[in-house]
Amino acid sequence: MLEAFIFAVILLGFLGTIFKQNLIMKIVSMDVMSTGVIAYYVLIAARSGFFTPILPETARAVDYADPVPQAVILTAIVIGFSIQALMLVGTMKLARDNPTLETHEIEKSMVSQPQSTSKSHRS
Amino acid sequence: MTFSTVAEPLTIGGIAGLLMLGFVVILWPKLDRPLALLGAIASGLYAWPLLLTSEPIALTLLDRFGVNLVADSLGGYFILTNAIVTAAVVLYTWQAPKTTFFYSQLLILHGSLNAAFLCADLVSIYIALEVSGIAAFLLIAHPRTDRSLWVALRYLFTSNVAMLFYLVGTVLVYQNSQSFALAGLKTAPPEALAFILLGLLVKGGVFVSGLWLPLTHAESETPVSAMLSGIAIKASILPLLRCALVSDDLELIVRIVGVATALFGVTYAVLEKDTKRMLAFHTVSQLGFVLAAPIAGGFYALSHGLVKSALFLMAGSLPDRRFPVLQEQRIDRWLWIPLAIASLSISGLPPLAGFAAKALTSKDLWPWQSVLMNVAAVGTAISFAKFLFLKPAPGPQAATFTPNGGFWAAIALLLGGLVVGNGFYLEAYTAESIVKALLTLGAGWLIYWTIVRRLAVKLSQVAEEFDHLLGAMGLTSIALFWMALSW
Structure with missing residues (x-):
């Protein structure tokens, strides 16, 4: 059951990266996807038990979670x-000339922009 | 004292040392170029004993949950390529106004690539690939123009999404075998294989999932393109080869994908009219050659890495990017000669390393593969006829080409490596394979002169749009799942 929810999160995040037009939304969708992946690791770690795997001096007979x-x-x-932080900084820089941050628009402006004039502004 | 006794401190020290050097360079800006060159030379020296070892040296740090490293001759070829390409890029930019930050990132990329070539467990490979991705992002975005930022963002986004799928596959393998070692792939469920292969294929720019590659490699700055196409892209090719060597089913999948990639990339390369895009598409096809024969892949990667970075460096000095424009004018003779040598090597003319690599690869091919790979080899000859049939100027009249010492040092290093590289496989020189190479070249040039030169087909670039790249990733994962399930 939990596994199904986690895979739904991963899938929804992935679909979001495809269908969201805005670059920020795409990055957020990617984050949703990575949250799903992290949750899946936690779930698999908890398969053997929930107890925090810290070994006390006298070992207790409980089901420890898998620490690996x-x-x-x-x-x-x-x-x-x-990576998230880097991409958001890059997006900030891009937003100066492409305020809507729609990937289609950015790609279109890249195609129409001739090679030689692309070095227009440096910051 | 044999190499294997000092392998562990050397390997770990080498990986950590190169990454540390990347940060030290920032603190010591005056020495950025010499230190970067030193790093490259150090890994070149490290690669030599690896090439000579017959038995792979496996290093297991901590216990079986820890880090697994493998130092073998397959990885040795990749590390040597990395060293030579990085050294050439440093020499090329020696007199250029590059900031220290560029060299710092170059060293970190270099170190993380070395790490990726040595890692032998799924998690370490993930970490090495992600570090190399971040360093490559910073190198691509370094000019900070809108265009370079977008190309870099697109690269990082695609590769990160792919690596998330890879992580899911990794934990599935762990769940199955309680270990992250590559050997666990043998018994892994098909969905785990599909996710792991998807991550590596996308990151490695293979087949349709690798369509992010042409724009990224073609729009970066010249030295960065050389670095990316020469070696950075191979960071996930070697793990793919290692996977292929684990089990027969995986080997079959990797070989099929390799042949498909070789044909796919070369089709685009033949029809492409832009120099840098042609080189980038051709990289895709050459990755296919590496994958099609996993055991021989190391040597092929070496010869391709040297030649492709040389070609990218020289393409940066051509007066124009478009082939039709270049065909109208004459280019400097001193640029044409190395360009011709590199083109001949990659088309497989003896006595250059490209010939030996092709001969070694074709020996390891399965019968059904060799027919298709020969077609791809003819395609390579056609693509590079575009460079060969440019007209050299009779005298030093072309004023657009002003090389400096660094350019010549870099080209001499790379092309010299091509000639010396022959030494790895001298048995290639049999009458049969020489005749085959010459026939391939002749057929390629004939087809170029009669058909392709006049052809004006422009392939659509729709599939390279950002959304389609991500969509292709979804489709590839489904295809891989069925492949893994049915074998």
Whole structure:
């Protein structure tokens, strides 16, 4: 059941990256998708049990969660966050000349813009 | 003392050292160029003993949940390519007004690519690929024009979405085998294979899912294009090769995708009228050659990386980007000669490395593959006839070409590597394969002269639009799922 919800989140995020016109919305959809992926790692870590995997001096007879997927997804969260930040900064710069940030419009302006004049402004 | 005893500190120190060097360069701006060159030379030296080792050296850090590294000769070829291409790019930009930030990113990209060539578990590969993606993004966006920003954003977005799918596949493998090692792919469920292959295929610019590549490589600055096309794109090709070597089913899928990519890319390359876009599409087709014969892939990647970065550097010095315009004018003789050598190598003329690589690849091809790959090889000859049949000027009259010492040093390094690279596979020189190479070249040039030169077909670029790239990713995942399920 939970697995189905998580896959629905991933799929909805992916569809959002395709069908949303606005670049910001696309980036947000990508974030939704990555949230789904992170949730899936957490779910798989919790398959064996929910107890936080910290070993006390006398081990207790409870079902510990699997620490490995959690440790791995921590790295992926950091990477995802930094990519998100980079893309938003890039979008900010783009927004100066393409205020609507619609990807179709940006692509159209790239095609009509001749090669030589593309170095118009530097910031 | 053999290499294997010092492999562990050297490997880990090398990966960490190069990434650290990327940051040190920022603090020491005066030494940016020498330090970047030093980094490239260091990884070149590291690659040599790898090429000579017959047994792969497997390094397992911590225990089986930890990081797995593999230092083998397959990876050695890629690391050597990385070293030579990076050194050539540093030499090319030596006299250019590049900022220290450029060299810092170049070193980080270089280091993360080396890491990707050594990693042998799914999570480390993910991390290395993402770091290289970020460094490549910064290099592409470095001019900070609207155009470069958009190209870079599009690249990072596509590759990040692909890597999210890869992550899902990774955890499915873990769930199945309690380990992230590549060996777990053998028993993994088909959906896991589909997601992992999707991530690597998109990131590696293979087949329809790789249509983001031409615009990215063609619109970047000249040295960045050379870096991206020469080596950065191969960061996810090597993991694909490693996957192919794990199980027979995966090998079949990778080989099929390789042949399809070779034909797909070369079709676009033959019909393309823009120099840099032609080179970019041709990169797609050459990745297909690497994938079509996984064991021979390392040497092919080396010869392609050298020649493609040389071609991108030279294409940046041509007076115009469009072939029809170039055909009208004469280009400087001193530019034409290296251009011709590089074109001949990639078309497979002996005694250049391209010939030896093609011979080695064709030995490893399965029968049904070789027919199709020969067609792709003819296509390569046709595409590069466009460069060969440009008219060189008789004297030094073309004023548009003003090379500096750095340009010549870079080209000499890359083309010299092509000649020396032959040494890896001297057995290629049999009468049969030489005749075959010459026939391929002759057929290609004949078709070019009689048909393609006059052809004015313009392929639509609709499929390269951003939304379609993402949509193609969805379709590819479904196709891969069925392939993985049915075998």
